[in-house]
Amino acid sequence: MESADQWNWVTLAYGVAYFVLVVYAVSIALRITRARKRLGDTP
Amino acid sequence: MTKTEYRPAVWPWIVMAVAGLVTFVGAMTVPPDAVQGQLSRIMYVHVPSAWLAYLAFGITMLTSAIYLWRRDLKWDRLALASAEIGVVFTGLAIALGMIWAKPTWGVWWTWDARLTLTAIMFFVYLGYLALRRTTDDLDTRARRASVLGVLAVVQVPLVHFSVVWWRSLHQGPSLIKPESPTIDTSMLVTLLVAVVSFTLMYGAMMFKRIELARFEDAALVAEQTSLGPVAGEAVTVPDLTKGA
Amino acid sequence: MRKPTVTPGFFHQALTITRRDLLRERRSGEVMWVTLPFGAIALLLVPLAIGTDAPTLQRIGPGMFWVIVMLFGVLIAIRQTNAETTAQRDLVALTGLDPAAIFVGKAVASFLLLLVFEAVLGVVTIALYDVELIGWVILPVVLVLAAAGLALLGTLAAGIVATGRSGAALVPLLVAPMSVPILLGATQALDAIRLDRSSISWVLMMTIVVLLLAVVGVLSSRPLQETG
Numbered sequence: 001m002e003s004a005d006q007w008n009w010v011t012l013a014y015g016v017a018y019f020v021l022v023v024y025a026v027s028i029a030l031r032i033t034r035a036r037k038r039l040g041d042t043p
Numbered sequence: 044m045t046k047t048e049y050r051p052a053v054w055p056w057i058v059m060a061v062a063g064l065v066t067f068v069g070a071m072t073v074p075p076d077a078v079q080g081q082l083s084r085i086m087y088v089h090v091p092s093a094w095l096a097y098l099a100f101g102i103t104m105l106t107s108a109i110y111l112w113r114r115d116l117k118w119d120r121l122a123l124a125s126a127e128i129g130v131v132f133t134g135l136a137i138a139l140g141m142i143w144a145k146p147t148w149g150v151w152w153t154w155d156a157r158l159t160l161t162a163i164m165f166f167v168y169l170g171y172l173a174l175r176r177t178t179d180d181l182d183t184r185a186r187r188a189s190v191l192g193v194l195a196v197v198q199v200p201l202v203h204f205s206v207v208w209w210r211s212l213h214q215g216p217s218l219i220k221p222e223s224p225t226i227d228t229s230m231l232v233t234l235l236v237a238v239v240s241f242t243l244m245y246g247a248m249m250f251k252r253i254e255l256a257r258f259e260d261a262a263l264v265a266e267q268t269s270l271g272p273v274a275g276e277a278v279t280v281p282d283l284t285k286g287a
Numbered sequence: 288m289r290k291p292t293v294t295p296g297f298f299h300q301a302l303t304i305t306r307r308d309l310l311r312e313r314r315s316g317e318v319m320w321v322t323l324p325f326g327a328i329a330l331l332l333v334p335l336a337i338g339t340d341a342p343t344l345q346r347i348g349p350g351m352f353w354v355i356v357m358l359f360g361v362l363i364a365i366r367q368t369n370a371e372t373t374a375q376r377d378l379v380a381l382t383g384l385d386p387a388a389i390f391v392g393k394a395v396a397s398f399l400l401l402l403v404f405e406a407v408l409g410v411v412t413i414a415l416y417d418v419e420l421i422g423w424v425i426l427p428v429v430l431v432l433a434a435a436g437l438a439l440l441g442t443l444a445a446g447i448v449a450t451g452r453s454g455a456a457l458v459p460l461l462v463a464p465m466s467v468p469i470l471l472g473a474t475q476a477l478d479a480i481r482l483d484r485s486s487i488s489w490v491l492m493m494t495i496v497v498l499l500l501a502v503v504g505v506l507s508s509r510p511l512q513e514t515g
Binding site for chain 2: 012018020025028036
Binding site for chain 2: 443444447448457461463465467495496499503507510513
């Protein structure tokens with residue numbers, strides 16, 4: 001397999017991995033904000 | 044939790060970012076594998092994800108059992124946090140494994156023991172999270188989830204054993220090998236760094252997720268015990284918090 | 288003066304529950320008239336989708352049988368638990384019956400119904416897939432162990448979920464991944480006979496699964512009853 005093709009797969013893998021991790025981390029942050037608002041605790 | 048009591052921590056975000064960065068830099072600067080070429084770089088996110096999938100699973104199930112023993116909700120929050128994070132890493136491990144397998148061995152899926160087990164584990168996680176959504180009562184939810192946790196602690200090793208045994212009987216000599224037979228020192232070091240980084244990332248995520256759980260549970264309890272109209276607007280619960 | 292009443296023993300209590308559940312089944316007929324036909328039609332659908340050539344069917348027949356038993360059989364265990372309302376469950380709890388006895392009673396009822404389930408679907412499989420019956424000693428043992436394991440797992444899972452609302456599919460979702468040792472044990476034990484290997488180890492593993500599930504079920508029956 002061509003090195004370029006291989007890099008495509010590597011890019012896909014890292015793209016998926018970091019996208020998922022970032023989205024998950026952001027979701028935690030957003031949910032914390034929402035929970036605090038429910039508590040009447042807006043920052 | 045009130046305004047004056049608690050401020051959400053910032054350091055976990057920094058830890059997560061640094062861990063991600065370190066892993067990325069390591070994976071991109073390490074020399075490629077002799078056999079697999081650049082594809083070997085996928086290993087540095089796939090293996091740590093798989094490791095965390097199993098670690099998080101173990102912690103979820105163990106803290107579930109401890110809750111049943113101790114009846115302190117903090118153990119239940121720990122179990123939930125680990126389960127949610129575990130689902131993310133398990134899904135990631137499977138997805139990355141598939142992205143690695145396709146160009147390397149030509150198939151998206153190989154029915155080897157580890158991959159099959161990871162897939163089964165993913166569904167056990169999902170079941171655990173789905174179960175938690177069946178009730179809003181904190182204690183009921185915790186008790187149900189922790190019994191499931193105990194059941195999983197007992198049953199999953201048997202699942203593991205039976206699947207490994209099954210594959211050992213049926214996996215004929217094949218060219219499909221889960222990893223390279225020998226591993227270069229620089230690759231090994233990078234891999235270990237990646238595993239450690241991801242573990243720290245897991246720890247930081249756990250901290251924030253548990254924080255979230257505490258906020259959410261507090262909000263839930265506040266809403267459940269709030270004073271509100273009883274029998275329509277005509278009658279309200281008397282406010283007993285003010286002085287007589 | 289009347290003699291003071293004696294608390295019924297554990298197995299007497301369990302048997303009372305078993306009798307109750309079997310009576311429910313006799314009255315509603317859900318297993319016989321709904322779940323069983325459902326399993327049978329599933330076996331019918333597979334060749335429609337995969338192909339009806341005899342060699343293929345003979346090869347997949349045994350496996351299909353066990354998969355259908357595992358997936359659809361759990362509905363039998365659910366039925367036994369979700370048939371009752373919270374009020375009925377509370378009433379039984381108030382009678383002071385040992386929750387472990389309630390669990391065992393339910394599991395035994397499901398076990399018996401599952402044996403019938405397996406037997407009928409077995410006949411259907413032999414007919415539709417032209418499967419050869421082998422292992423006259425091992426086969427009944429495996430059928431019994433699989434039914435017991437599934438009954439215990441299903442009753443336990445239904446007890447954990449214990450809610451009338453929310454997805455009918457949650458209990459099967461919980462059971463399915465954890466039924467893998469039972470599934471593998473049953474299929475591999477019978478496969479081993481075909482390949483002239485020993486089935487004893489797989490049978491032993493299934494026995495361990497059944498014992499462990501029984502222990503977990505009994506021990507968790509009281510904490511689960513508290514949740515209500």
